[in-house]
Amino acid sequence: MLPDLKGGFELDARLDTDSVSLMWLGLCELRLMNDCRWPWLLLVPQRPGVEEVHDLTPLDQAMLTFETNMVADALKRVTGCTKINSGALGNIVRQLHVHVIARSEGDPGWPGPVWGYGSRVPYQPDAMHGLIDKVRKAL
Amino acid sequence: MLPDLKGGFELDARLDTDSVSLMWLGLCELRLMNDCRWPWLLLVPQRPGVEEVHDLTPLDQAMLTFETNMVADALKRVTGCTKINSGALGNIVRQLHVHVIARSEGDPGWPGPVWGYGSRVPYQPDAMHGLIDKVRKAL
Numbered sequence: 228m229l230p231d232l233k234g235g236f237e238l239d240a241r242l243d244t245d246s247v248s249l250m251w252l253g254l255c256e257l258r259l260m261n262d263c264r265w266p267w268l269l270l271v272p273q274r275p276g277v278e279e280v281h282d283l284t285p286l287d288q289a290m291l292t293f294e295t296n297m298v299a300d301a302l303k304r305v306t307g308c309t310k311i312n313s314g315a316l317g318n319i320v321r322q323l324h325v326h327v328i329a330r331s332e333g334d335p336g337w338p339g340p341v342w343g344y345g346s347r348v349p350y351q352p353d354a355m356h357g358l359i360d361k362v363r364k365a366l
Numbered sequence: 367m368l369p370d371l372k373g374g375f376e377l378d379a380r381l382d383t384d385s386v387s388l389m390w391l392g393l394c395e396l397r398l399m400n401d402c403r404w405p406w407l408l409l410v411p412q413r414p415g416v417e418e419v420h421d422l423t424p425l426d427q428a429m430l431t432f433e434t435n436m437v438a439d440a441l442k443r444v445t446g447c448t449k450i451n452s453g454a455l456g457n458i459v460r461q462l463h464v465h466v467i468a469r470s471e472g473d474p475g476w477p478g479p480v481w482g483y484g485s486r487v488p489y490q491p492d493a494m495h496g497l498i499d500k501v502r503k504a505l
Contacts (some may be wrong), residue, residue, distance in 0.1 A: 241486035279442070279450055281435040292431040297419040303418070310460070311418055314453025318469055318477035330457055338457035361493070 236275045239322040245347065249359055250366065254290040255325075257298060257366075261357060262347040266306050266358060270295055274301040280315055289310045291325065299327050301365035303359075306331075316342060375414045377460040384486065388498055389505065393429040394464075396437060396505075398498060401486040403498060405445050409434055411439040416462045419454055430464065438466050440504035444497075445470075455481060 229239035236258070246258040246269055254274075272291055277283055283291060299311045308329035314324050328341055336344040350358075377395070383407055385475035393413075400466040411430055416422055422430060438450045447468035454464050467480055475483040488496075 279438065280452065281439040281442075281450070288431055288435055289428060292427055296427055299418065303420075310456050311420070312453065312455045312457065313419065314451065314455070314465075316451045316453070316479060317449050318451065326453075339482035340455060340479045361439040 257329045263350040268327045270325040391433045402489040407466045409464040
């Protein structure tokens with residue numbers, strides 16, 4: 228029997244519904260939010276029961292920073308956006324997840340935050356796969 | 367003449383107006399947003415011209431993570447809040463600053479984000495100094 232390397236980690240049902248898997252990083256699963264209004268990525272550390280970044284071990288905190296900033300840099304290069312918005316909120320979904328969003332002047336809700344703004348607009352399959360390919364190549 | 371250790375760093379005028387200095391950390395100035403609706407701290411890395419976390423040097427990125435998580439842990443202990451919200455947005459004020467906010471169920475705008483929600487409500491002086499003292503002691 229193979230060991231359970233993820234130690235019982237199970238993705239939150241709401242995150243599973245709202246986003247799709249893009250690739251695996253060292254600590255996190257990188258996911259794309261299925262909302263074509265903004266290029267919006269999620270990093271989900273594979274650690275069960277953790278809600279706050281400061282509750283990760285120091286090594287995991289460093290890994291999360293490294294992976295988040297690598298992803299943010301790639302997303303900015305791929306999209307040519309004005310500004311990256313990153314954050315860990317978790318008021319609704321408590322499982323720790325970090326948002327990395329490409330924002331541009333005039334996008335929906337600009338210059339306000341994306342969270343809670345209107346309703347999610349799913350991608351057309353071609354557009355989703357095009358963005359996923361670009362992000363994968365940039366990483 | 368003393369050397370200019372901050373290398374020409376000057377706090378953004380909007381941040382200066384909206385928040386007050388709480389203490390100096392290694393990389394960042396820690397400030398309290400003057401908005402009594404939520405206990406809301408800001409970390410401002412003393413690096414001129416930087417807008418994105420991923421544009422800091424790797425050492426500064428690690429320092430920022432360490433300082434942010436130390437502050438988040440202290441703010442959660444001091445307030446007993448439900449959830450820390452942390453983020454770097456910068457759509458309006460481009461100078462890099464990281465928000466660390468104590469959120470609790472039923473607070474203004476819950477469970478939505480605080481950014482762009484209503485208008486800032488300044489503290490009464492006693493309430494502000496009480497919170498500043500508690501945060502300083504917890505750090």
